Amino acid sequence: MTDTTDVVVIGGGAIGSSVAFALARHGASVTLLDVSTPGRATSASAGGLWSLGESLGLGCGVILHTAQKGAGDGPAPLPLTFMDFLWESNLRFPSLAAELRTLCGIDIEAEAATGLLYLVYDEEQERHANRIIEWAGSDHGCVEKWTPQHIHNRDPLITYDLRGAIHFPGDNQVNPMLLTEALKRGACAKGARFIAEARVRAFQCSNGRVVAVESDKGTIACGAVVNAAGAWSAQIARLANIEIPIHPVRGQIVCTEALQPGTLRSNLSTRDCYILQKAHGEVIIGSTTEYCDFNIGVRYQDMCNLAAGAIRAVPALRNVMVKRTWAGLRPGTPDELPILGPAVELENFFHATGGFRTGIVAAPLTGEVVAASVLGQTPKFSIEPFLARRFQSLVA
Amino acid sequence: MSYPGIVIIGGGPAGMSAAVAIATHGLTCTIVDEGFDLGGQIYRKPTNPACAPAPHPRGEGLRAEVARLGEHINVRTGDSAWGIFDGLRVAITSPDECTELLQPQAVILAPGAHELVPPFPGWTLPGVMTPGAAQILTKTMGVAPGKRVLVAGTGPFLLAVACQLIDAGVHVVSVLEASPRSAWLTLPLHGFRTPAILDEGLAYLTKLARAHVPVRYGRVVVAATGETELNAVEHAPVGAEWFPERNHIETEQVDTLLIGYGFVPRVQLAQMAGCDLELRPDIGGWIPVRDRNLATTVSGIFAAGDGAGVAGSLAAALEGQLAGMAATQFLGAIDEATFTAARHTIEHELARLRPLRSALDKISALQPGLMSLVRDDTIVCRCEEVTWREAREAVCAGSTTYRSLKMTSRAGMGACQGRFCWPFLSRLVAAEVKCPLADIGPPSARPPLGPITLGALASGLQDK
Numbered sequence A: 001m002t003d004t005t006d007v008v009v010i011g012g013g014a015i016g017s018s019v020a021f022a023l024a025r026h027g028a029s030v031t032l033l034d035v036s037t038p039g040r041a042t043s044a045s046a047g048g049l050w051s052l053g054e055s056l057g058l059g060c061g062v063i064l065h066t067a068q069k070g071a072g073d074g075p076a077p078l079p080l081t082f083m084d085f086l087w088e089s090n091l092r093f094p095s096l097a098a099e100l101r102t103l104c105g106i107d108i109e110a111e112a113a114t115g116l117l118y119l120v121y122d123e124e125q126e127r128h129a130n131r132i133i134e135w136a137g138s139d140h141g142c143v144e145k146w147t148p149q150h151i152h153n154r155d156p157l158i159t160y161d162l163r164g165a166i167h168f169p170g171d172n173q174v175n176p177m178l179l180t181e182a183l184k185r186g187a188c189a190k191g192a193r194f195i196a197e198a199r200v201r202a203f204q205c206s207n208g209r210v211v212a213v214e215s216d217k218g219t220i221a222c223g224a225v226v227n228a229a230g231a232w233s234a235q236i237a238r239l240a241n242i243e244i245p246i247h248p249v250r251g252q253i254v255c256t257e258a259l260q261p262g263t264l265r266s267n268l269s270t271r272d273c274y275i276l277q278k279a280h281g282e283v284i285i286g287s288t289t290e291y292c293d294f295n296i297g298v299r300y301q302d303m304c305n306l307a308a309g310a311i312r313a314v315p316a317l318r319n320v321m322v323k324r325t326w327a328g329l330r331p332g333t334p335d336e337l338p339i340l341g342p343a344v345e346l347e348n349f350f351h352a353t354g355g356f357r358t359g360i361v362a363a364p365l366t367g368e369v370v371a372a373s374v375l376g377q378t379p380k381f382s383i384e385p386f387l388a389r390r391f392q393s394l395v396a
Numbered sequence B: 001m002s003y004p005g006i007v008i009i010g011g012g013p014a015g016m017s018a019a020v021a022i023a024t025h026g027l028t029c030t031i032v033d034e035g036f037d038l039g040g041q042i043y044r045k046p047t048n049p050a051c052a053p054a055p056h057p058r059g060e061g062l063r064a065e066v067a068r069l070g071e072h073i074n075v076r077t078g079d080s081a082w083g084i085f086d087g088l089r090v091a092i093t094s095p096d097e098c099t100e101l102l103q104p105q106a107v108i109l110a111p112g113a114h115e116l117v118p119p120f121p122g123w124t125l126p127g128v129m130t131p132g133a134a135q136i137l138t139k140t141m142g143v144a145p146g147k148r149v150l151v152a153g154t155g156p157f158l159l160a161v162a163c164q165l166i167d168a169g170v171h172v173v174s175v176l177e178a179s180p181r182s183a184w185l186t187l188p189l190h191g192f193r194t195p196a197i198l199d200e201g202l203a204y205l206t207k208l209a210r211a212h213v214p215v216r217y218g219r220v221v222v223a224a225t226g227e228t229e230l231n232a233v234e235h236a237p238v239g240a241e242w243f244p245e246r247n248h249i250e251t252e253q254v255d256t257l258l259i260g261y262g263f264v265p266r267v268q269l270a271q272m273a274g275c276d277l278e279l280r281p282d283i284g285g286w287i288p289v290r291d292r293n294l295a296t297t298v299s300g301i302f303a304a305g306d307g308a309g310v311a312g313s314l315a316a317a318l319e320g321q322l323a324g325m326a327a328t329q330f331l332g333a334i335d336e337a338t339f340t341a342a343r344h345t346i347e348h349e350l351a352r353l354r355p356l357r358s359a360l361d362k363i364s365a366l367q368p369g370l371m372s373l374v375r376d377d378t379i380v381c382r383c384e385e386v387t388w389r390e391a392r393e394a395v396c397a398g399s400t401t402y403r404s405l406k407m408t409s410r411a412g413m414g415a416c417q418g419r420f421c422w423p424f425l426s427r428l429v430a431a432e433v434k435c436p437l438a439d440i441g442p443p444s445a446r447p448p449l450g451p452i453t454l455g456a457l458a459s460g461l462q463d464k
Helices: A014-025 A051-055 A060-067 A080-091 A093-104 A123-140 A148-154 A176-189 A230-239 A300-313 A315-319 A359-374 A388-395 B013-024 B057-068 B131-141 B156-167 B181-185 B195-210 B268-273 B313-330 B336-363 B368-373 B388-396 B402-409 B422-433 B454-463
Strands: A002-010 A030-033 A116-120 A144-146 A164-168 A193-195 A200-206 A209-215 A218-227 A247-258 A267-269 A274-277 A282-286 A321-332 A339-342 A349-353 B006-009 B029-033 B073-077 B080-085 B089-093 B099-102 B106-109 B113-115 B148-153 B171-177 B215-217 B219-225 B232-237 B250-253 B256-260 B263-265 B277-280 B285-288 B301-303 B379-381
Touching: A002 A014, A014 A030, A014 A176, A014 A218, A014 A349, A014 A359, A030 A176, A030 A218, A051 A080, A051 A116, A080 A093, A080 A359, A093 A176, A116 A123, A123 A164, A144 A148, A148 A164, A176 A193, A176 A359, A176 B402, A200 A230, A218 A230, A218 A359, A230 A247, A230 A321, A230 A349, A247 A300, A247 B454, A282 A300, A300 A315, A300 B454, A315 B454, A321 B454, A339 A359, A339 A388, A349 A359, B006 B013, B006 B313, B013 B029, B013 B057, B013 B073, B013 B313, B057 B313, B080 B268, B089 B454, B099 B454, B106 B268, B106 B313, B113 B131, B131 B148, B131 B156, B131 B256, B148 B156, B148 B219, B148 B232, B156 B171, B156 B195, B156 B256, B171 B219, B181 B336, B195 B336, B219 B256, B219 B368, B263 B285, B268 B301, B301 B313, B313 B336, B368 B422, B379 B388, B379 B422, B388 B402, B388 B422, B402 B422
Parallel strands: A002 A030, A002 A218, A030 A193, A116 A267, A218 A349, B006 B029, B006 B106, B029 B073, B106 B301, B148 B171, B148 B256, B171 B215
Antiparallel strands: A116 A164, A144 A164, A200 A209, A209 A218, A247 A282, A247 A321, A267 A274, A274 A282, A339 A349, B080 B089, B089 B099, B113 B263, B219 B232, B232 B250, B277 B285
């Protein structure tokens, strides 16, 4: 039996759900296909909305830089266009949270005013911090340097043994799982259809177009396809003879028991780890960055490192119980920028992937621009820098 | 770090027997067990012998054997094994919060099983506990779980615990067994090859009768009531498939309810190690797939005892012995012929135990009626206090797997990580979705197996 739909979105993570939601809002008939594969990036994300911090290489970037004993004072920042993209996307969270709450009754726990603190322990980091101030300070005017006393007044559990911190007041957090679930249900409320455990097996193509998607849950005739399969999107693309340079990049995280909410007021980024307390009270400590194919195991030594890093930043965490550790696979690209918009090879095949470590903060705007691209409208934010064709020479 | 040899996780009958088999053949092994002493749940040793019943002679015998071979057996009681990394590396943490990574050449998983309690109204009230918990109180500490105790559920373990409570001077009001008496009366037919076990069961019944404790068959607890703690239990006779006849409810005033419907194998370490699992509801649920030598699908990892399929302490000791010898042979310390001969003998012994065990498994197999006890406002995940209404709504919205249900309802997201709630919650979900239990899957297992502090985890860094 063949179903028909306008658009098939493949992948029910944060990005796929956001695209499905945006398409459904525009009145398109959407089918969202998902497989509950372990190790998806959405479920191993801490949900930091660090549009500035991440663009400037904080979060996982600085941890990786430290681990690899990278040259220079800290990791290089991402291009300004992408910083603007994340900034624009981040601004959408308050209204998106309100909309989703009304639409499907889910609170995505988009917190305002937690802010991100980059803790500066040593001289090398201080030079990195000063460069960050130079890069971002003038542009967005919302980066501040904090003294240890200032930090202590705000978050008394943070160590005194540091030189200071940089505060990003606009870099907050969200619950990535609830965001995804709300987007998915929001899409369904707007008429989209969600099919679980529908692994895509093949595409039927004709005259340079995909005409149907074959899945474990049936074949769906369609007018367009969106590939939002995260770390698995290169494999999905390959089913349509499309090559995109997406590689799984593992991130391992540690989750503690629930503490009194508000025990940590800020999101923390350090050279060893990042630390966020979620709305329910658990503290998430992440994250490593490594290429390891599709292995989603955790490594003993990495777990110990993350724990030690967290205790260095917040000594009181020493006595807190670890509840679970796990790993997720981010969809990484060679230039760390996403792949959005039309494929080169098939005219109605679209990408919404390569979110790497910023997929959650990028999800709202990614949904909008990819939906616009699918519907033949001009996206509100140019996706020119993120088109797949920039890799043509690479994959040819 | 000293050389660990073969690491055995769990110091109950299976673990101790494995250690004895290994040491007898001249190899070194390390038993890791969280308890204060070897013995596991069944052969737990009292911390204060003056106020607790005498330990079981079979347990004492195994402990003595381990002590006799002490030169080859490192006993690490008090330490907990909480993760298996990269195949055979076992992370353990000591009570003083030091973490290290043991790197053995082979691992024997003998972690035992935990009790299964289906949710029902009032089951989270203080005063409701498992028979095993009451056993720990009386056996190790000589503490009575309560003044007026009702024991309910299914299986011979209930009788054993009720007798231990009587010995400890506790007033046991009655024992409620869900299966009909007629099913129990067939047991001698199946147990004629193992008369000693039948005698043991008969001795329990005799003791209960002498103490005027009625054993009432074909009854289930439908609710526990009380304001802040338990003060009454409602129970009813059951019809087919254990569906309670709610117009015949009796109320019993008690301060303690011990309730257990069998056991669930602890398979989390096997999962972390990457061993394949299979679903065997008749012996407790998900178990590691094993070959004839009790080897799992991961080379060098063996699994024995109730943790690999619930079969009781006698079978566990035999399996432990077999796994110990198989691991020894795996490392080349026993020749093929000796091993094959020994395996033949052990298999013969195991086969002798099987008919009675299978009959018991059938009698105590969970029936659908238990699922009818759950009400909308009944908590189905204790750690996160998720009600059945919340979980069912999440299921209806499409969350039909452990992972998805956890994300949307938080069921299974707490301290126990689904170990306690999921064995029954998965049945409720399967019934709701109308799919086979196997499709719902086991909860994913991730380190740490039980909570450890961040400080303890960070201490593992010194182990480079």
